[in-house]
Amino acid sequence: MRLIDWFKRLGKKKHAESELSDADCLNLIRYLENCDVDCEEVFNTIDQYVEIEFRKEDAARLMPLIHQHLEMCSGCNDQYEALLDVLAKAQDS
Numbered sequence: 001m002r003l004i005d006w007f008k009r010l011g012k013k014k015h016a017e018s019e020l021s022d023a024d025c026l027n028l029i030r031y032l033e034n035c036d037v038d039c040e041e042v043f044n045t046i047d048q049y050v051e052i053e054f055r056k057e058d059a060a061r062l063m064p065l066i067h068q069h070l071e072m073c074s075g076c077n078d079q080y081e082a083l084l085d086v087l088a089k090a091q092d093s
Ligand SMILES: [Zn+2]
Pocket: 038, 039, 042, 069, 073, 074, 075, 076, 077
């Protein structure tokens, strides 16, 4: 689930424990979205990330948000490892 949807749901609960105002919530969402990426974004950029890594460049430094997501998200990490594997095999043949 996207974070923004979670916040929207939280906002709809009448007895939510959170006492954040709408403006506070929006600021928080903006902050969180700026320092995180979602799986869709990783999916769209993972091939670039793997290519950088394959050139022996520092992908974690060049694409820190993707790197951070891969560390936290096992689904995306599986995909990343599968791609690395495919590239490695392609080079062998
Ligand atoms: Zn993910």
